[in-house]
């Protein structure tokens with residue numbers, strides 16, 4: 001299948017390893033991955049911050065850039081949710097862009113749960129708010145994680161509660177945001193996991209940033225990277241570093 | 251005061267925070283039991299949302315029906331534009347010589363009434379209404395009947411949106427309020443009275459809310475408090491930072507609509523949420539609070555657009571939007587900002603950012619942007 | 633302009649095209665369910681137990697004895713009763729004195745009562761609710777508000793299954809009290825009479 005990847009602006013700049021993992025994973029599964037170089041931002045940040053005309057312009061732009069693609073994948077639940085739920089509110093003409101979050105693409109469209117990955121870590125999964133509520137991903141990410149070899153999955157208590165990121169919220173209400181992430185990290189530590197996994201680099205920036213500040217041994221890792229680990233086909237498995245999210249090799 | 255400033259002292263009280271968390275967790279557990287195994291809960295929510303929506307769209311008609319029904323049964327209806335007018339009317343209705351008892355509700359709090367609980371010796375009482383049934387003129391309170399049954403003066407106070415069209419609608423709304431809010435199949439006590447009471451109908455900003463097609467659904471609220479019980483922000487801050495109006499997620503959408511989005515409280519409340527969506531998930535009348543918050547954020551920003559000197563955030567957001575409008579501008583910005591950010595980094599992490607983002611690095615690191623963006627990697631790979 | 637005209641004007645002004653209308657209420661929720669009577673009655677007992685209300689099921693000829701036992705256990709010595717409470721319900725036993733609400737007990741006399749015995753208008757199984765409407769064997773609302781203990785007699789055939797069934801049967805013009813379990817420091821006990 002020919003699959004267009006939308007890496008998101010955040011991922012492009014700060015977490016290119018996530019996008020690379022998506023490419024490696026899908027190519028390993030035998031699909032053709034294309035990258036539209038004109039892609040920038042879906043408008044999520046402007047929309048939720050109240051800059052609506054700006055957001056709508058970005059949404060129109062993204063819709064044009066991906067016109068003609070039947071299957072678009074993004075490793076961000078919040079960007080997928082923006083396209084699916086906010087675009088039709090911005091303009092009914094923007095409804096219907098076929099963007100899938102990675103676990104949706106794998107489980108629903110490609111019909112795979114065992115991608116062949118190997119990841120020897122104790123992992124706990126944080127269902128981000130957009131993946132849980134806006135997209136209704138349900139247990140898709142968990143099914144994918146359960147199929148990973150050598151991965152020990154630990155249940156996260158109070159998993160459904162928000163980590164406190166919320167985009168502008170993390171800065172405008174920094175104290176409340178930090179109080180929330182402190183509680184989330186306490187729950188993560190209770191699991192004894194050495195990796196916390198999610199489907200969104202934005203929430204992972206927040207979790208990883210707080211874990212890094214606390215010098216916690218727990219690392220925040222995107223689902224895509226775990227699923228692309230140990231595939232063997234395209235080079236060595238990525239080794240997540242201990243820094244903030246990870247030190248990305250140049 | 252801004253929400254974030256008002257929240258700071260509340261966050262600094264860890265014992266209170268733990269208490270609120272525990273209470274909220276218990277409330278969530280009760281609620282999950284009360285709706286989890288109940289057949290047709292979603293259908294009941296659909297009906298409740300439609301009943302409330304219909305009420306709002308036909309509010310003028312239902313209010314007039316209510317007025318006629320109350321007066322037909324020997325009662326009297328008074329209209330109050332604001333809290334002060336409501337207090338004046340209530341004062342004029344109560345006898346001078348005996349103290350009036352009070353059955354509190356969100357509306358009686360809103361207009362600032364206080365008084366003792368009613369007892370067998372009460373001669374006059376003011377009760378905050380739960381619902382008013384237009385068709386029959388019936389007053390419904392989700393409390394014991396103490397305030398409703400004595401041979402004295404009874405004054406009921408209600409927001410204009412507390413009307414429900416028909417008696418049958420109660421079969422939906424009473425179940426929704428009880429299960430979603432208190433987490434029980436039915437509230438411990440519900441009392442009704444038809445006829446022989448004075449009713450004060452309060453506007454106090456509600457018609458302003460009603461006039462905003464993207465905001466009016468907030469008036470569907472049936473005051474169950476489920477949204478506060480599940481709100482991660484409310485659990486940390488408690489009710490106080492939400493100001494003098496209602497607290498929790500519904501307060502964050504109502505107060506800015508009623509008081510405007512210019513003053514610090516009204517301008518900050520729409521941002522007092524991570525948009526996590528937990529409130530919309532539980533709201534028994536399906537108010538899409540996160541969508542409404544986003545709408546109000548737009549109003550806050552629009553109100554600032556005309557300023558002669560744009561605030562720094564606006565410059566940043568407009569600049570970003572301009573950059574992202576074109577892939578060359580975007581990549582140029584990306585490369586430049588990443589280089590700048592790497593200068594601030596040590597050991598791959600940024601521990602202090604200047605300006606707007608300083609709030610981020612007060613408690614969280616940021617990873618240094620890698621030298622190679624995804625698109626640079628993709629180009630090199632081909 | 634009066635406040636009434638102004639408010640109604642603003643309400644109507646919010647919908648420039650006239651009353652919004654156009655919303656139909658989907659009544660697809662459960663209004664009744666085909667459940668055997670026995671199960672409905674059992675469900676009522678379970679829900680009451682969930683709400684910490686004591687419940688006993690008795691045959692009619694056991695009612696007086698059961699009632700006496702329950703009042704004794706509560707040490708209820710003076711018990712307010714509505715004027716039309718069936719005499720056969722009252723235990724003719726030493727130590728329990730009925731205070732008949734005829735002429736109406738004044739607040740002071742009511743405050744002295746340790747308990748109150750009433751019937752009800754109907755009961756709702758799936759919520760564990762008894763509803764009083766001031767009708768037969770129920771008296772005025774104040775009777776049940778003051779005493780700290782309420783013993784309510786429910787006939788099995790007064791128990792409906794769902795809330796919609798109850799709302800359909802109740803008269804909106806009567807003063808209704810829906811009581812679901814104890815509240816505000818008051819205890820509630822229910823006697824279900826199975827063969828009326």
Ligand code: SF4
Nearest residue numbers: 471472474475477533
């Ligand atoms: S807005 Fe909140 S309080 Fe109002 S009905 Fe919905 S959940 Fe209940």
